[in-house]
Amino acid sequence: PWQELLVLTLNCHYLTTAPKPVISLHPPWTTFFQGEIVTLTCNTFRFYAPEKIKLYRWYFEEEIQTETPGNTHEVHETGKYKCQAQDSPPSDAVHLFFSSANLILQAPLYVFEKESAVLRCRAKADTVLNAVTLYKHGEILAVDQQNSDFPILQADLKDNGEYRCIGLKKDNETISSNAVKIEVRELFPSPVLKASSTQPTEEDAVTLTCETQLSSQRPDVQLQFLFLRDDASEWSSWRQSPELQIFTIRRENSGSYWCEARTATPPLKKQSQKLQINVQSECQWILRLAKPVFEGKELVLICSVSGVPRPVTVSWYKERWWRKDTELGMSSRTEFKIPAVERSEAGEYYCVARKNHLSFRSKTVTIHVRVPVSRPVLTLSTPRTPTLEGQTVSLHCEAQRGSPPILYQFYREDVALESRSVPSKKASFRFSLTVEHSGNYFCKADNGLGAQRSNTVSLSVRGKCEPNYSTTRHRPSPASSSLPFTLPSFHDSKVHTDDPLNTMACLPFHTIHPLPYTHAAAPLTRPQHSTLPSSTPPTSSLIA
The missing domain is CATH 2.60.40.10 (Immunoglobulins)
Incomplete structure (x- = not known):
């Protein structure tokens, strides 16, 4: 299971920079007498959810010493220790020293700038001292007959160095402790102010970023940031965000900017170098x-x-x-x-x-x-000729050149019928014909520069029941003549007017031409399929 967790840790490492755990000590020293026990705590802080950590691994001298379900571990041997949570990289090493001497000098694991620290000169229980002297680089720094604790207040670089203490016993014998090297660490470096642009154009948005990095050994310390201009005016109040958004920058905002970063505990404030920002007048195109x-x-x-x-x-x-x-x-x-x-x-x-x-x-x-649109070409497509009422026709308007989209409009006798914008060079318009659709048609194409008109196409529409002869006689009444057959009903829906033989069925009664009837003649039979062309009018040979 641990190997699988390690693989996940490596994969996640590329997605985000996971901070290392930090070991804290209790008691907070790095030097102890032999036989004493020190408790190490593996702190993962806010980056890792403690309830999801099932296992902590402890290293001693780069080798796995043990694994614990909790984040504490007790040790009593001299050497280097590391810890690792199941989803974290290993911590930095902590070196502990367990001494057999009668006098030791104890110092904290880390000393950071502006923090207060204590150096403790400590003798074994069976050793009684009359006085303790603290030395730095071989020179006397302090002498104390009552207390063996030596404070360092608001540490800074001047406190760096090697420390040692010497104890004076009752018999005036002196004993010396181990040496301790103090190196005051920087809590965070001086910030660097960066801008998304140092030569923005007027009305641009600009982001200022106050960049610094808090020490990984102090991840719980809170940083605050302040942004200022060359006239010392504050562009923001103290804030936790290291970024400042200037949504609309002006020419008068040109100048030097800097930022400050601070901590409340310990009280520490640092300032960045100044950054010059020159706001440019906008130089823009205007299309005439x-x-x-x-x-x-x-x-x-x-x-x-x-x-x-x-x-x-x-x-x-x-x-x-x-x-x-x-x-x-x-x-x-x-x-x-x-x-x-x-x-x-x-x-x-x-x-x-x-x-x-x-x-x-x-x-x-x-x-x-x-590309301007060219003069379009209008074409008409019909299923057959002649063009009859009820047929569906298509008008096609096509421009050979022109950048899309192109607006096409269809007209009949200067009356607009249809308009549509298409991403191609061709548009079509379909409709069902009536006799009223006869006339002259044209189309227009326009892609922004001006409409281009097409050629004109004429369309003549014939009605389906249009008579092809003009003589008129009155139909004899049923009482005045006796017919050996029954004429079909002229309102019968089954009579197909596309059939030339049925053309008479579309005509009023007074336009039908009956011939004289002879009783000796054989009754005529209506043919099932006419072979006459549609333009042939009914003849007397087809009607009795």
Whole structure:
């Protein structure tokens, strides 16, 4: 199980930097008499959830000594100790010394700047001392006849060095302790102020970051940060976040900035170096022609610089990602003209305005060159001819050139029928015909520069029941003639008017032409399938 946990730890290490555990001592010294016991505590702090840690591993001289379910471990041997929680890297080593001497000098494991510490000169129980003298680098630092504790108040670099104590016994015999080396550690280095941009453009957002790193041996100490300007005005109150957001920076915000970091316990404050921030006037493109830009049309670009006295020198550039940007020109004029834009001139442009030793670069602007739409072609597709009422027809409007999207509009006799914007060069419109749809049709195509009109297509729609002859007779009443068969009902839904033989069924009664009836004639039978063309009118041979 431990090996599997180690693999997970290694994998997680690449995702985030896991802090090392820190060993604390009780009693808080690094030197003891032989036979004494010291309790080590493996502190994982806030990064690890204590309830999820099932196991702690303890190392002695780089080898695994034991594994415990809790985070404490008692030791009594001289050597180096480390600990490891199941999801953490190993801690830094702690060196403990168990002495057989009669006098020892005890010091804390770590001494940090501005912290108070105690050096304790301690004799064995059977050794009585009249006085104790503390030495630093061989020189007397303090003599105490009543107390063997020597305090170091608000430690700093001057307290670094090698310490030793000498005890005076009743018989005036002196005994010397072990040497202890004190190295006052930095709680955190002086902060460094960084900005997301030191030459931002007006109205840009800028982030200031006060960077420093608290010692891993003091992860529970809280840092606070303050941001200031060269006029000593505070840009923030003391805060726990090392970042300050300036959402909209102005020209008047140019100047020197610095930050401070502090701790409450111990009381320690440090200041960063100053950082110069120069806010640039925005240098921007203004397109004189309405967007979008069309091929073959003039384009005028204006580099406008506010707050900079004239004259200025303006350079124009086109970005090239594969090589150095191309300088298009330089002049005292703030205009740059492209008389007839070509498609190859699409891309990223910017300008640089220079005044003495100052320069102001504009934001990059993307120019898209669109191809104007060509005159479209209108075509009409029908399932068959002649074009009859009830059929479905399609109008197709197609422009051979033009950047999408293209707006297509369909017209009949200058009346708009349909409009739609499509991402292609062709649009269609389908509808079912009536006689009223006869007329002249055309379409228009427009992608922003102006509509182009197509050719005109004429459409003539015939009704299905349109008569093809003009003579008229009255139909004889049933009382005046006797027929050997029954005429079909002219309102019968089963009569198909597409059949030329049934054309008469669509006509009013007074347009049907009955022939004289002879009783000797054989009754006529209606054919099931007509082979006559649809344009052939009914003849007398088909009706009795």
